[in-house]
Amino acid sequence: MTGMDESLEREVAEPRSAAVANSENIAVAVGLKLLGAGAVLILIGLVLVLSLLSPYFLSPRNLGNILAQTAVVCVVAMGQHLVILTKGIDLSVGSNLALASVLGALSFHAGASTLTVVAVMVVAGAAVGAVNGLFYVYGRLPHPFIITLATLSIAKGIALQLADGRAIPGMPPAIRSLGQEAFAGLPGSVFVVAGVAGLMFVLTQSTVWGRWVYAVGGKADAAVRMGIPVSAVLVSTYVISGTCAGIGAVLLAGRTDAGSPLFGNLLELDTIAAVIIGGASFLGGRGHIGHALIGAIMIGVIRNALNLLNVGVFYQLIVIGVVIVIAVEADVLRNHLESRMRVLRAETGP
């Protein structure tokens, strides 16, 4: 890394012809464009290769399977993505989902209506998110890692305690069919994913709040100086992440017809991986909903394909890990190219 920087500096110091600088300018710009589209390109390539390797892969039934299986990761990853946009992280999403599903199942058995059961799960998720956000911001914690690690443990503990360590079978029929049945040829959960994605897209891209999220992720202290209510913005991202975990609980409880304290194991890793693989920046301020969705689907596709190809679960973990490293390195490379671009622009003038 240092060797690279040194050679870079030497290059800058040498006077070069405008033509050379210009062609490098173009090369860097093309590189940045490719990196921007990287995840989508890789996903398309992956699908092409897999459809050749396994004729079953592109069958409607298998595609439906992939969508149904990735729906939970998709929804929760969209919440995680918001938190990562602000340079944060939410480790509690899996336990949060488990607790919400248990509370939903308990309320169902206590005679609550379908709507109430859904509300219980979503509100429970939002509440855990609020605890995360409030403690992080107003408890002046150095990093959200700590508080969300704590709630990961606490929510899991409460869920296990309430459910006595076991799954609680039984969900209202409407929630069950949402998780299990197809509508117009698509799994019900796909519509939930689409709805959440549409709402998130509008919120992040078209509202003042969305702009504030990007500003806070870009440079929090500058956001304070520009009069943006940084604390409230941060808390809101954790509340939404928790809400997404609650919605994920509804989908998973419907699919399995149960609430369980064992749900959502390692979901934090899957969602963080999805956001990063999809192409959002771990350094904050860069990314959009599409990244979370593409990343989640990519993980789903890789898992599904490795299953179809009879590759063991252990190898799947390794493959996903390798993909994460590639994605993070792509992010580093992008930052490098951007500073190179800046140097070139300063040299050649605007």
Place this chain on the structure above:
Amino acid sequence: MTQHLPEAHPQHPVLSVSGACKRFGSVVALDNVSIDVHRGEILALLGDNGAGKSTLIKCISGVHRLDAGDVVIDGAANVLRSPADARLAGIETVYQDLALFDNLTPAQNFFAGREIAGPRWFPRAMRFLNKRKMDEQTRSLIQSLNVSLPHLDAVVALMSGGQRQAIAVARSAVFARKVVILDEPTAALGQRESRKVLDLIGALRDRGNAIILITHNMEHVTELACRAVVLRQGRRVGELVPTRDNKQELVSMIVGA
């Protein structure tokens, strides 16, 4: 360049700081400092490193609060509790670190925290951005200030040092109504880029703003400033109308020799 003298401003100063004191623990950063600025003039704030220049302007822009002293804006005493208060009062600041968002475009930077959005009866955070209007205003501002930004839709991270500085200065121009404060705006720039920023500062003054300029460059001071106030170890040690001939006097005032 016409030299405005203080007497040329019969009206009251737009910003007046009197008896400003500020301590950080045992460090006395400001000790009974007073300054006035009028509309349409550039006041240079000079002093060695650690003299208290940044502290003084941070107190005016609401980042720090004064331990003692008054800030009077347009004749009315003001308590500036936050940067948002100062901006509301018509004071814009270009900070030494620029306070730009690298991940946003110039237009998004200009309007950060002051987005044009509606409908008005929505809570502020939930209003829909009027991107077209913000882009339009950005484009016309960039044109009227004669800044060259070829890639208006690119994020600021991709821009050169001079362009970034120009964006930070131009942002203050969008909203400046009374006072613009610039903390070493040319420190990191080459000659050509400095030139552009200086022209921009002149344009801001010509629009009727009062300018407080912190710089170490005596050429820039003699070229632009109507008056120069010198701080040393937190105290105001003098004031001059800078000319080519008294540059030496100014320098010895700064270093205290």
